[in-house]
Amino acid sequence: MTASTVAPTTPLTGGRAPVGTKNIVWHRAQRVFLSVWKPISIFIPVFILGSFFTFGLGAISGRSPAALQLGDAATPDAVAALNHQFGLDQPFFSRYFDWLGALLSGNFGNSWVNGVPVIKLLGDRAAVSLSVAGLALLIGVVFGFIFGSIAAQFQTRWPDRLITTGTTIISVLPPFVVGIALIAVFSIWLRLLPAVGFVPITKGFWPWFSHLILPAIALSFDTVSDVARQLRTGLVSVYRENYVTGAVVRGLGPRRVFFVHVLRNGIGPALSVLGLKFPALLGGAVLIETIFGLAGYGVFAAQSAVSGDVPSVQAVLVISIVLVVVFNLLVNIILNRLIPSAARGV
Amino acid sequence: MSIPVAGRESAIVLDLKGVTIHDDVSDRELVKGVTLQLKRGGVLGIVGESGSGKSLTCRAILGILPKYIEVSGGSITLLDRDISELTPKEWTQLRGTNISAVFQDPASYLNPSIRVGKQVQEVLRVKAGLSRKESRKRTIELFHDVRLNDPEYVFQQYTHELSGGMLQRVLIAAAIALEPDILIADEATTALDVTVQAEILDLLGELKVRAGLSLIVVSHDLAVVAQLCDEVLVMKDGAVVEQGSTRDILYNPQHEYSKLLISEHDLYGLERFLYVPEDELEQEQLRYA
Amino acid sequence: MVKTTLKLRSAKIAVAMIIFIALITILGPFIAPYDPLANSADALAAPSAAHWLGTDYLGRDVLSRILAGAPLSIGSTVLVAVIALVFGAIPGILSVYLKAGFEWISLRIVDTFIALPFLVFAVATTALLGNGILQAMIAVGLLVSPLFYRVARSATLSVANSQYVEAATLAGATTGWIVRKHVWSKVLPPISISLATTLGLGLIVISSLQFLAIGVQPPTPTWGGILASDLGYLQQQPYAPIYPTALILITVLAFNLLADAIRDAAGESGRTLIGSKGAKANRERRLAARGDYGNALVNSTEGVEDAGFPDSAAFAESTAGSENTAYPESTEKEPV
Numbered sequence: 021m022t023a024s025t026v027a028p029t030t031p032l033t034g035g036r037a038p039v040g041t042k043n044i045v046w047h048r049a050q051r052v053f054l055s056v057w058k059p060i061s062i063f064i065p066v067f068i069l070g071s072f073f074t075f076g077l078g079a080i081s082g083r084s085p086a087a088l089q090l091g092d093a094a095t096p097d098a099v100a101a102l103n104h105q106f107g108l109d110q111p112f113f114s115r116y117f118d119w120l121g122a123l124l125s126g127n128f129g130n131s132w133v134n135g136v137p138v139i140k141l142l143g144d145r146a147a148v149s150l151s152v153a154g155l156a157l158l159i160g161v162v163f164g165f166i167f168g169s170i171a172a173q174f175q176t177r178w179p180d181r182l183i184t185t186g187t188t189i190i191s192v193l194p195p196f197v198v199g200i201a202l203i204a205v206f207s208i209w210l211r212l213l214p215a216v217g218f219v220p221i222t223k224g225f226w227p228w229f230s231h232l233i234l235p236a237i238a239l240s241f242d243t244v245s246d247v248a249r250q251l252r253t254g255l256v257s258v259y260r261e262n263y264v265t266g267a268v269v270r271g272l273g274p275r276r277v278f279f280v281h282v283l284r285n286g287i288g289p290a291l292s293v294l295g296l297k298f299p300a301l302l303g304g305a306v307l308i309e310t311i312f313g314l315a316g317y318g319v320f321a322a323q324s325a326v327s328g329d330v331p332s333v334q335a336v337l338v339i340s341i342v343l344v345v346v347f348n349l350l351v352n353i354i355l356n357r358l359i360p361s362a363a364r365g366v
Numbered sequence: 367m368s369i370p371v372a373g374r375e376s377a378i379v380l381d382l383k384g385v386t387i388h389d390d391v392s393d394r395e396l397v398k399g400v401t402l403q404l405k406r407g408g409v410l411g412i413v414g415e416s417g418s419g420k421s422l423t424c425r426a427i428l429g430i431l432p433k434y435i436e437v438s439g440g441s442i443t444l445l446d447r448d449i450s451e452l453t454p455k456e457w458t459q460l461r462g463t464n465i466s467a468v469f470q471d472p473a474s475y476l477n478p479s480i481r482v483g484k485q486v487q488e489v490l491r492v493k494a495g496l497s498r499k500e501s502r503k504r505t506i507e508l509f510h511d512v513r514l515n516d517p518e519y520v521f522q523q524y525t526h527e528l529s530g531g532m533l534q535r536v537l538i539a540a541a542i543a544l545e546p547d548i549l550i551a552d553e554a555t556t557a558l559d560v561t562v563q564a565e566i567l568d569l570l571g572e573l574k575v576r577a578g579l580s581l582i583v584v585s586h587d588l589a590v591v592a593q594l595c596d597e598v599l600v601m602k603d604g605a606v607v608e609q610g611s612t613r614d615i616l617y618n619p620q621h622e623y624s625k626l627l628i629s630e631h632d633l634y635g636l637e638r639f640l641y642v643p644e645d646e647l648e649q650e651q652l653r654y655a
Numbered sequence: 656m657v658k659t660t661l662k663l664r665s666a667k668i669a670v671a672m673i674i675f676i677a678l679i680t681i682l683g684p685f686i687a688p689y690d691p692l693a694n695s696a697d698a699l700a701a702p703s704a705a706h707w708l709g710t711d712y713l714g715r716d717v718l719s720r721i722l723a724g725a726p727l728s729i730g731s732t733v734l735v736a737v738i739a740l741v742f743g744a745i746p747g748i749l750s751v752y753l754k755a756g757f758e759w760i761s762l763r764i765v766d767t768f769i770a771l772p773f774l775v776f777a778v779a780t781t782a783l784l785g786n787g788i789l790q791a792m793i794a795v796g797l798l799v800s801p802l803f804y805r806v807a808r809s810a811t812l813s814v815a816n817s818q819y820v821e822a823a824t825l826a827g828a829t830t831g832w833i834v835r836k837h838v839w840s841k842v843l844p845p846i847s848i849s850l851a852t853t854l855g856l857g858l859i860v861i862s863s864l865q866f867l868a869i870g871v872q873p874p875t876p877t878w879g880g881i882l883a884s885d886l887g888y889l890q891q892q893p894y895a896p897i898y899p900t901a902l903i904l905i906t907v908l909a910f911n912l913l914a915d916a917i918r919d920a921a922g923e924s925g926r927t928l929i930g931s932k933g934a935k936a937n938r939e940r941r942l943a944a945r946g947d948y949g950n951a952l953v954n955s956t957e958g959v960e961d962a963g964f965p966d967s968a969a970f971a972e973s974t975a976g977s978e979n980t981a982y983p984e985s986t987e988k989e990p991v
Binding site: 062065066069070073077078080081083188192193194195196197200203204208209296299300302306307310311317318321322325326328330333336337340341344345348 | 763764766767769770771772773774775776778779780781782783784785786855859862863866867869879882885886889890893896900903904907908911
Binding site: 043261262263265266267268269270271272273274276280281284285358359360 | 455458459460461462466471474475477478479489492493519524537541544
């Protein structure tokens with residue numbers, strides 16, 4: 021303990037000139053700014069292009085409200101009147117910017133089929149989609165992290181082999197196969213859970229949960245396997261890093277090395293996958309919603325697309341793009357906080 | 367603060383007897399019978415080119431050999447304990463507290479996502495049970511001890527914001543935080559530029575005296591070893607080709623390889639960084655001439 | 656590369672399975688014993704000598720429907736992969752050689768395609784553009800194409816930036832020669848891996864669309880469509896979904912096995928795996944010679960772990976020890 025009290029006998033070296041607290045604050049502010057700005061700059065183009073594709077899709081589909089509402093017998097005048105009413109006689113780009121502007125103020129337009137505001141149609145289905153996607157995400161995160169961590173901990177031993185093989189199989193299983201198998205086992209054979217339908221949570225937790233758990237499990241398979249595999253890869257590569265050896269040599273125990281040093285640096289790929297997963301769970305659950313008879317966003321988009329209700333389709337697509345952008349921003353900001361070295365230019 | 371270990375007062379802190387290290391992937395012997403002793407407060411140098419087995423020997427002593435590489439013969443006794451009998455838990459307890467190490471490429475040995483100060487603090491909190499406040503204070507003191515300018519500022523920086531020399535100082539601070547008996551410096555100055563290299567060597571020498579460390583200094587550079595060590599091992603292709611006091615080997619090398627190392631050094635080396643003062647060196651040469 | 660790949664047992668199994676599926680696809684419509692669209696009074700019948708796999712809810716012969724549905728299921732999958740390859744790999748390679756503007760725009764488009772929720776966009780695009788099989792294949796193909804774009808781009812980048820190509824250029828080699836000699840051999844293995852993966856993935860997506868009656872409408876027989884109609888009669892015939900599912904899974908598994916086999920043959924991982932297997936044997940031999948297997952754990956914190964391994968390539972990659980494997984890593988940042 022006396023070592024610390026001995027004054028240095030040689031001049032101070034190996035450091036820069038003393039810096040005051042003001043500079044430390046400025047330094048940190050720069051870091052925070054960078055960690056927020058960089059992901060934003062990546063996702064602005066994604067939003068613009070994604071919304072442009074979505075709008076362009078409606079435009080090149082050649083569908084119109086006139087065809088839907090007036091039928092084949094429509095007079096040219098009536099068609100022109102309706103097109104004018106929906107603003108379809110405007111040039112492409114002015115329609116795109118009008119549409120984008122309306123979106124930003126929360127106006128998704130009216131359905132071409134029945135004239136009801138699309139936002140109202142979406143609102144009715146929000147409970148279903150959010151419940152299923154939320155539960156699936158929860159299952160995916162919990163089990164994905166457990167499996168991924170175990171596999172990395174027991175690298176190349178049997179738990180790892182079991183999990184790696186299992187997640188590989190799960191990842192190639194088509195969702196409709198999983199859905200049908202779950203219904204066959206739990207609803208028809210064991211008669212434990214209902215096969216189809218949705219009950220709002222206001223009618224009680226168990227009725228709500230019992231209708232949700234099978235679709236949520238079916239939907240989560242993909243997430244579980246992706247998260248587990250990405251986490252395993254991330255953790256395994258971090259375990260090879262010198263700073264893990266460094267921590268071991270400093271005398272830190274395996275548990276501390278894992279939670280403090282390895283997990284933090286190895287979680288990146290798994291978090292990035294999650295950023296893409298939630299939007300896909302919400303909008304991309306078409307199959308699972310169909311199999312389990314749930315009236316969610318996926319089925320809504322598919323039915324609207326088949327009937328040619330362009331505004332409704334565009335609404336679902338845009339919502340999923342916005343979710344993609346928001347979730348990825350969140351993930352990136354979290355990652356940049358967790359792994360600051362990743363934030364300085366790539 | 368460090369946990370007392372049986373035999374802590376023993377004069378020999380580290381004793382290797384005929385240690386062989388085997389690589390099971392290539393099925394080759396990588397280290398062929400290294401015998402060495404490190405006295406308390408002593409400084410031992412290991413010189414050799416890369417691949418000569420010197421780093422593997424150090425890793426064996428620290429119990430961190432890579433997968434499929436094992437100690438296949440001989441014995442390593444660390445503070446009177448045969449390390450082949452240590453459990454993982456005992457290893458964890460021993461490392462940091464009794465034996466520690468610094469390596470080449472210091473940046474890679476610190477977690478890039480955690481402020482460097484926190485990583486030194488972590489050792490003090492986890493291993494020595496200091497409070498947040500105490501450990502921070504002690505870390506700043508340690509940074510001061512290793513001659514880091516402006517310790518408060520360095521404390522909150524990340525690895526990518528510091529130079530190699532500064533990072534090596536941080537690592538040394540972390541390594542000596544618990545006042546271990548043995549510190550292994552495995553090519554610790556290799557990637558640093560020469561002036562920084564000399565400063566780090568000065569620092570190690572000074573810490574040895576102040577904190578009563580026993581040092582193992584590993585390098586491919588004879589000058590580094592000559593500056594600090596009492597005793598030197600010259601390794602080539604996994605075997606010890608010469609072993610003795612630094613003076614004997616520097617001025618009266620027996621083995622061809624040692625002679626080669628020294629003659630190369632005379633040709634290309636950086637004598638001005640040799641610690642031996644110029645006049646003393648002349649006297650030495652006269653004596654051996 | 657083909658020769659090395661075919662030496663692996665998993666590749667042989669994969670190829671056998673693919674040949675089986677290909678035969679069904681080509682011959683299926685001709686060997687179907689019944690008209691796949693012909694109803695009969697004998698609905699939901701169990702398997703019998705007349706109907707090997709039974710009949711469906713309209714009394715149609717299930718075997719005939721599965722055989723007749725093969726070309727639409729497998730054929731569209733192959734076309735999806737080809738579309739994805741053309742629209743992914745070519746811009747991917749060009750992005751390295753054409754200058755900044757094209758590179759930036761193509762990268763942003765790829766970022767966007769990757770970020771979009773896949774299935775809902777495929778469904779929406781197909782249905783809005785006329786709900787035909789061609790629209791479905793183009794939509795899915797384009798949405799999968801970023802995979803090829805990235806693989807082709809990173810492989811090309813690694814070649815373009817490598818010193819041996821620089822040396823060849825300095826020595827006066829023509830661009831054509833460099834492409835033939837170096838680029839091709841570097842780009843081909845990762846593209847083949849992606850192609851095999853895409854064929855597996857493509858069948859899942861195409862079957863999903865068919866299941867939803869997107870792109871193809873009943874009563875046209877398709878594997879996905881058969882599954883959809885089976886779903887309504889699970890009570891009566893819980894085994895019915897097994898037939899189309901088995902065919903889909905065989906195909907997907909075959910292509911995944913093939914992808915892994917190519918990866919092993921092209922990369923370092925195969926060699927490393929053999930290395931770790933050898934290490935275990937060497938160790939045992941050494942300890943047996945010393946006669947003290949019991950005291951084997953000398954100074955190793957980890958011990959030596961069981962070096963057995965599954966056939967997954969993701970796994971193989973990770974057991975490669977401290978050496979880097981030879982996969983072309985993307986040199987650009989991920990979009991997320």
